[in-house]
Amino acid sequence: MRLQRSRVGIILSYALLTTLALLFFIPVMMMLAGSLKPDERVLMEAGSLAGFIPGEVSLQNYTDVFNRTEFLGFLFNSLFITGTIVIFGLLVNALAAYAFARLRWRGRDLFFNLVLAVMILPLEAIAVPLFYGVSLLGLRDTYLAQILPFIANAFSIYLFYAFFIGLPRELEEAARLDGASTLRTFFSIIVPNSKPVFASVAILNFLMWWGAYLWPLMVTIGPEVRPLPVAIAAFYTLPPLQWGDILAFSVMMVAPVLLLFILFQRWFVRGVAATGIKG
Amino acid sequence: MSPPARLDDHTPVVLLIAGPALIGLLVFVLVPFLFALLTAFTNLRLGSPLPLEFVGLKQFTRILSDPTFVRAMGNNFLFALIIVPLQTALALGLALLLNQGLRGTVIYRTLFFMPVVFPMSLVAVVWILIYAPGPNGMMNSLLDLLSFGQWQPRDFLRDPALALPAIMLLSIWQGTGFQMVILLAGLQAIPQELHEAAALDGAGHWQRFLHVTLPQLRNPLTFVMLITTILAFRLFDQVQIMTRGGPDNATTTVMYEMVETVFTRQQVARASAMTVIFFLLVLGVTWLQRHLVRETREVE
Numbered sequence: 001m002r003l004q005r006s007r008v009g010i011i012l013s014y015a016l017l018t019t020l021a022l023l024f025f026i027p028v029m030m031m032l033a034g035s036l037k038p039d040e041r042v043l044m045e046a047g048s049l050a051g052f053i054p055g056e057v058s059l060q061n062y063t064d065v066f067n068r069t070e071f072l073g074f075l076f077n078s079l080f081i082t083g084t085i086v087i088f089g090l091l092v093n094a095l096a097a098y099a100f101a102r103l104r105w106r107g108r109d110l111f112f113n114l115v116l117a118v119m120i121l122p123l124e125a126i127a128v129p130l131f132y133g134v135s136l137l138g139l140r141d142t143y144l145a146q147i148l149p150f151i152a153n154a155f156s157i158y159l160f161y162a163f164f165i166g167l168p169r170e171l172e173e174a175a176r177l178d179g180a181s182t183l184r185t186f187f188s189i190i191v192p193n194s195k196p197v198f199a200s201v202a203i204l205n206f207l208m209w210w211g212a213y214l215w216p217l218m219v220t221i222g223p224e225v226r227p228l229p230v231a232i233a234a235f236y237t238l239p240p241l242q243w244g245d246i247l248a249f250s251v252m253m254v255a256p257v258l259l260l261f262i263l264f265q266r267w268f269v270r271g272v273a274a275t276g277i278k279g
Numbered sequence: 280m281s282p283p284a285r286l287d288d289h290t291p292v293v294l295l296i297a298g299p300a301l302i303g304l305l306v307f308v309l310v311p312f313l314f315a316l317l318t319a320f321t322n323l324r325l326g327s328p329l330p331l332e333f334v335g336l337k338q339f340t341r342i343l344s345d346p347t348f349v350r351a352m353g354n355n356f357l358f359a360l361i362i363v364p365l366q367t368a369l370a371l372g373l374a375l376l377l378n379q380g381l382r383g384t385v386i387y388r389t390l391f392f393m394p395v396v397f398p399m400s401l402v403a404v405v406w407i408l409i410y411a412p413g414p415n416g417m418m419n420s421l422l423d424l425l426s427f428g429q430w431q432p433r434d435f436l437r438d439p440a441l442a443l444p445a446i447m448l449l450s451i452w453q454g455t456g457f458q459m460v461i462l463l464a465g466l467q468a469i470p471q472e473l474h475e476a477a478a479l480d481g482a483g484h485w486q487r488f489l490h491v492t493l494p495q496l497r498n499p500l501t502f503v504m505l506i507t508t509i510l511a512f513r514l515f516d517q518v519q520i521m522t523r524g525g526p527d528n529a530t531t532t533v534m535y536e537m538v539e540t541v542f543t544r545q546q547v548a549r550a551s552a553m554t555v556i557f558f559l560l561v562l563g564v565t566w567l568q569r570h571l572v573r574e575t576r577e578v579e
Contacts, residue, residue: 010381013376013379013381014381016376017373017377017381017387020373020391021387021390021391024391024394024452026417027394027402027405027406027409027452028394030405030408030417031405042408043408043411043415048420092303093300095296095300096297096299096300096301098296099289099293099296100297103292103293104289105289105290105293105297108293111297114301114304114309118304118308118309120561120562120565121308121558122509122513122561124513124515124534124537124554124557125312125315125554125557125558125561126307126308126311126315126554127537127538127554128315128537128541128547128550128553128554129311129312129314129315129551129554130307130311131541132547133311148307149308150307151299151300151303152300152302152304152307152308153300154304154308157300181292182289182292182296183295186296207395207396210398211397211398211400211401213398213400213515213516213519214515214516214534214538217519217538218538218541218542228401229398229400229401229516230400232398232400232401232404233400233403233404233520236404236407236520243408246405246408247405247408250401250404250405253398253401254396254397254401257396258396261393262389265385265389265392268392268396269388269392272392272395272457272461273461273463273464275461275506
């Protein structure tokens with residue numbers, strides 16, 4: 001039996017959803033339309049309906065971005081930093097979680113409590129000492145300082161652990177009896193059966209590091225290893241202020257992720273919903 | 280933790296497979312945090328001629344009597360106080376609307392979730408344009424339209440009364456989708472039979488919401504409120520990009536003051552003490568949430 005719904009209720013729901021969706025979409029429309037307009041019209045028309053219609057389409061702003069900034073360099077930096085953190089993070093944190101969920105070793109409970117304790121420390125709580133450490137070692141303005149400290153991640157370990165502990169033990173028993181090593185069992189049995197959690201952890205970490213601002217702002221100095229989030233803020237302060245260029249930068253910055261999001265939407269939604277199990 | 284299946288000791292192989300992550304957490308999280316915890320009680324300052332000394336709580340009393348820092352903490356609390364109920368209510372409303380099995384749900388969900396994949400620094404820069412001063416600014420024109428011409432154009436980000444609310448609005452825009460998805464998953468986990476049983480007992484929509492949906496949703500709701508509160512205490516990107524803490528400290532935050540202390544004053548000890556204060560705030564919120572969740576579990 002499905003609960004009855006009134007027709008008025010349905011119409012009202014659609015009206016509300018559509019109004020809210022339009023409000024949510026306004027900034028995106030403005031970004032897109034403005035990026036295609038001559039610069040002087042962006043600010044002038046932002047307050048009218050014309051703000052959402054490009055009118056004469058021009059790609060001038062996009063060419064400006066390439067002329068005025070090292071956009072491709074920043075894009076590479078962001079992809080390289082985020083990609084490395086995500087890929088090494090998956091490997092290292094999943095293996096650690098497997099050791100907690102399935103193996104017997106000295107100090108296991110102690111270390112598990114350490115993981116749980118460290119989980120409530122956001123980056124902001126270690127940014128200051130980490131910054132002085134990086135400065136002391138002369139590692140400011142490097143990829144290393146933006147990658148290495150963030151590969152091990154307590155929350156990722158926790159998410160993997162929660163998933164592995166729920167896998168039936170029989171899966172591994174057969175492999176074990178055949179004499180497969182621990183590592184081999186992990187890669188040939190556990191990994192193929194844990195795709196959802198790998199996807200969730202990858203997406204959550206990707207979103208977090210792709211958008212990270214505080215840490216790269218602190219450790220980068222010049223534009224060489226600067227990622228996109230810091231680059232767009234720097235571009236905004238680079239005179240002359242040209243809104244068309246800034247919006248073109250924004251569109252190019254968000255387009256690849258938006259495409260990924262639309263293609264793998266189900267996984268994004270699942271990944272985010274998975275954080276809720278922590279509660 | 281359940282007991283392992285076998286009694287044999289895996290310690291050697293564990294060093295290899297769990298070692299990298301555990302060393303990483305020790306070296307890059309725990310040790311730096313302990314370092315901050317220790318230095319917060321000293322007078323450490325880069326390039327200072329004074330000898331390193333243990334100064335007790337002096338850094339803390341100094342910070343907590345600094346009007347700018349007190350204002351920063353106040354701003355964080357105000358931000359949390361307004362944004363947590365507002366954003367949770369909006370996310371819950373959207374989740375309820377999307378959970379009715381209406382056609383086109385996926386499209387709406389996509390639209391509401393989309394800002395989540397926008398980096399906050401990009402959102403901040405784009406919203407500076409939305410808040411442009413003068414009658415041509417988008418927010419000014421929108422408010423003019425909604426008030427039938429009564430609205431006087433304002434310079435949102437330079438107005439001490441409007442700057443923080445302006446930042447709140449874009450934070451809600453960017454963050455609501457995240458909460459919505461978690462609550463939607465929570466709603467979908469509620470057994471349909473509960474609603475049907477309540478309906479058979481003559482409960483209307485509102486009563487079912489109060490007596491079935493809300494109690495069943497208690498854990499995801501507390502979780503969503505926890506992460507939103509912590510987000511409010513972490514507030515930095517928008518402030519650094521849009522207002523630099525101004526005007527007149529109207530938008531400064533604990534994080535903003537901390538980073539300023541690192542870069543403009545080189546005061547390691549003072550910045551460390553701010554880190555500790557930030558940590559205590561987060562710890563307090565987390566403790567409160569664990570407490571609330573545990574209570575429900577006991578009741579169940």
